[in-house]
Amino acid sequence: MAYFTERAVTVADKTFFQFRKDIVEGAIKPGSKLNETELSTKYAVGRSVIREAINRLESCHLVERKANIGARVVALTPEGLRELYQVRESLEGMAARLAAKNMTDQEITDLNSLLNTHFQEVKTGDSYYQEAGDLDFHYRIILGSKNSHLISMLINGIYHLVRMYRVQLGMAGPRVATAFDEHKHIVQAISNRDEELAEMLMRRHISYSKNNIETKLAGY
Amino acid sequence: MAYFTERAVTVADKTFFQFRKDIVEGAIKPGSKLNETELSTKYAVGRSVIREAINRLESCHLVERKANIGARVVALTPEGLRELYQVRESLEGMAARLAAKNMTDQEITDLNSLLNTHFQEVKTGDSYYQEAGDLDFHYRIILGSKNSHLISMLINGIYHLVRMYRVQLGMAGPRVATAFDEHKHIVQAISNRDEELAEMLMRRHISYSKNNIETKLAGY
DNA sequence: ACCCCTTAGATTGTCGACAAAATTGCTTAA
DNA sequence: TTAAGCAATTTTGTCGACAATCTAAGGGGT
Numbered sequence: 001m002a003y004f005t006e007r008a009v010t011v012a013d014k015t016f017f018q019f020r021k022d023i024v025e026g027a028i029k030p031g032s033k034l035n036e037t038e039l040s041t042k043y044a045v046g047r048s049v050i051r052e053a054i055n056r057l058e059s060c061h062l063v064e065r066k067a068n069i070g071a072r073v074v075a076l077t078p079e080g081l082r083e084l085y086q087v088r089e090s091l092e093g094m095a096a097r098l099a100a101k102n103m104t105d106q107e108i109t110d111l112n113s114l115l116n117t118h119f120q121e122v123k124t125g126d127s128y129y130q131e132a133g134d135l136d137f138h139y140r141i142i143l144g145s146k147n148s149h150l151i152s153m154l155i156n157g158i159y160h161l162v163r164m165y166r167v168q169l170g171m172a173g174p175r176v177a178t179a180f181d182e183h184k185h186i187v188q189a190i191s192n193r194d195e196e197l198a199e200m201l202m203r204r205h206i207s208y209s210k211n212n213i214e215t216k217l218a219g220y
Numbered sequence: 221m222a223y224f225t226e227r228a229v230t231v232a233d234k235t236f237f238q239f240r241k242d243i244v245e246g247a248i249k250p251g252s253k254l255n256e257t258e259l260s261t262k263y264a265v266g267r268s269v270i271r272e273a274i275n276r277l278e279s280c281h282l283v284e285r286k287a288n289i290g291a292r293v294v295a296l297t298p299e300g301l302r303e304l305y306q307v308r309e310s311l312e313g314m315a316a317r318l319a320a321k322n323m324t325d326q327e328i329t330d331l332n333s334l335l336n337t338h339f340q341e342v343k344t345g346d347s348y349y350q351e352a353g354d355l356d357f358h359y360r361i362i363l364g365s366k367n368s369h370l371i372s373m374l375i376n377g378i379y380h381l382v383r384m385y386r387v388q389l390g391m392a393g394p395r396v397a398t399a400f401d402e403h404k405h406i407v408q409a410i411s412n413r414d415e416e417l418a419e420m421l422m423r424r425h426i427s428y429s430k431n432n433i434e435t436k437l438a439g440y
Numbered sequence: 441a442c443c444c445c446t447t448a449g450a451t452t453g454t455c456g457a458c459a460a461a462a463t464t465g466c467t468t469a470a
Numbered sequence: 471t472t473a474a475g476c477a478a479t480t481t482t483g484t485c486g487a488c489a490a491t492c493t494a495a496g497g498g499g500t
Contacts, residue, residue, distance in 0.1 A: 009287040010483065036452070046485040048268060051452090052275065059279040061369065067229040068452060068491050087314070087369045094310050149281065149307045153373055230453065256482070266455040271482090288461055288482060 015043050016053040023062050023073055024164045034063060034071045061161050074161070078214070081165055084158060085210040089203050091154055092138065096186060096202035099144035100195040108191055111140055115187055118180065135163070137183055141190070141202070165213065175212050182208070235263050236273040243282050243293055244384045254283060254291045281381050294381070298434070301385055304378060305430040309423050311374055312358065316406060316422035319364035320415040328411055331360055335407055338400065355383070357403055361410070361422070385433065395432050402428070 008014040019039075022028045034054060040047040054071050057063040065071040074080070103111075114136065142154050182205040189198040228234040239259075242248045254274060260267040274291050277283040285291040294300070323331075334356065362374050402425040409418040 012483075013287070035450095037450095040485095046483095047452095048484065048486095052272075055272065055275055056279075059276075061372070067233070070452070070492095083367045083369055086318075086367055087373070090310060090314050094307070098306075147303045147306055149303055149378060152281070153307070153377065157373065158369060232453075255480095257480095260455095266453095267482095268454065268456090290462095290482070 011045055012049045012052050015045050015049050016056050018043065019053045020057060020060075020062065020160060023057065024160055024167060026164075026168045028073055030073050030168070031075045032073050034073065036070075060157055062164065076165060076168060081169075081210070081213065084161060084165070085206065088154075088158060088162060089206045089210075091150060091158075092142070092206055093199040093203040095142045095145040095147075095150055095154065096190070097195045097199035098147055098150070099141045100190045100193050100198040102146040103144035103190060107140070107144055108187075111137075111144075111187055112191070114140065115184060118183075134179070135159075141186070144190075169213060170216055175209075179205070179209070231265055232269045232272050235265050235269050236276050238263065239270075239273045240277060240280075240282065240380060243277065244380050244387060246384075246388045248293055250293050250388070251295045252293050254293065256290075280377055282384065296385060296388060301389075301430070301433065304381060304385070305426060308374075308378060308382060309426045309430075311370060311378075312362070312426055313419040313423040315362045315365040315367075315370055315374065316410070317415045317419035318367055318370070319361045320410045320413050320418040322366040323364035323410060327360070327364055328407075331357075331364075331407055332411070334360065335404060338403075354399070355379075361406070364410075389433060390436055395429075399425070399429070 006013075006017065008017055019028075028034075036047050036050050036054070039050045043050065054063060054065060058065050058071065061074060063071045063073055118137070139155070142151055145151065182201065186198060186201045186205065189201055226233075226237065228237055239248075248254075256267050256270050256274070259270045263270065274283060274285060278285050278291070281294060283291045283293055338357070359375070362371055365371065402421065406418060406421045406425065409421055
């Protein structure tokens with residue numbers, strides 16, 4: 001189903017993935033303190049595994065750690081959302097431009113058929129699309145940029161924080177159909193190898209998405 | 221002297237900073253394997269401290285780790301340089317634009333006087349400028365963007381890899397004066413709060429810088 | 441009543457031991 | 471001679487113990 005899957009080879013990996021999931025989906029609440037010994041019993045692993053996981057989570061801005069004091073899950077704020085989407089717009093815009101240049105014809109074909117799959121699902125029920133579907137679409141374009149630094153910054157970096165905002169602050173409803181059209185136009189631009197248009201459409205797409213979330217944040 | 225200094229409060233911090241320095245400056249050679257027990261005796265710390273350092277180095281793309289196999293220092297390649305500067309141009313361009321918008325008048329004044337200091341040093345001897353001076357200039361603009369994600373991606377992320385390329389593949393000579401002029405124009409644009417010009421000049425500045433390094437890479 | 445200092449408890453930082461996995465080198469069979 | 475399999479060694483992964491630091495609670499002085 002999901003196009004991009006991370007491989008968990010070691011216990012530390014598995015723990016990190018589960019831990020991250022729990023934070024992104026809110027099972028561990030934003031702002032809460034992370035006690036290492038507590039977590040080590042909860043996940044049934046040694047404390048060093050927990051420490052490594054916390055370090056990794058810090059790298060992707062999901063927790064904040066202070067020396068000798070401890071780590072807390074990040075808080076979700078309107079200002080944080082703004083900063084996040086500001087860089088996301090720039091980076092994913094760049095990814096779209098590079099994808100228009102660097103994706104193979106085969107990859108573009110696959111992307112088109114992915115979109116057709118999504119179209120069926122948008123018509124029937126909206127649930128899938130907003131979750132894995134949307135992520136899948138963006139992932140493919142990010143990977144299509146073929147720039148390893150860009151890919152790492154987005155996928156290991158900010159993407160899970162983006163998901164955290166979306167999952168916990170709600171993001172669904174009537175925008176589904178609109179967003180799908182935007183995806184279609186982006187892929188069209190990529191098919192035409194129109195780098196500048198692809199970037200522009202992607203930036204606009206993300207900007208719309210931000211506005212959509214912001215309006216849902218009544219407390220502004 | 222240097223504007224942005226990281227505070228080392230713990231042994232793991234100190235070890236990480238020294239370790240990173242050794243890699244960036246080539247004391248530990250690109251491509252070499254990192255043996256944890258060896259390093260733990262070399263730096264006179266426990267192995268867990270070394271492991272944490274390696275994890276951190278992996279986050280900023282200075283080493284590559286494979287599970288159950290080990291970590292190696294990254295290799296410096298023309299292709300890697302190209303990818304790196306591609307994202308650097310985009311991110312620092314963005315930083316310049318945001319700095320033009322968000323820096324306080326006081327910060328801009330300070331930036332101007334920093335430039336005057338550099339001017340004296342450029343006239344007398346070139347050494348300082350290309351090292352700390354240039355970094356200092358870029359750091360201030362990055363911090364001036366006031367976007368924490370952007371700051372973290374650049375300073376904790378790619379900046380040390382940029383330095384590694386510059387230090388190890390050589391980067392000095394007649395470009396010093398040119399680069400200084402470019403810095404001056406960028407600050408001018410920021411003073412005028414001309415966001416688009418600031419971004420454009422910064423991107424061009426970095427692009428020139430890349431060309432300068434690439435021509436020094438005879439093996440192309 | 442308030443503040444500072446001391447002390448006890450809890451939490452993080454660092455270390456080396458043991459377990460699991462990979463690498464190396466030797467032996468043996470085709 | 472080569473290749474495959476096994477054994478020994480090295481290296482990484484995981485764990486819990488001990489040390490250093492922070493936090494909280496209580497007592498004494500003003």
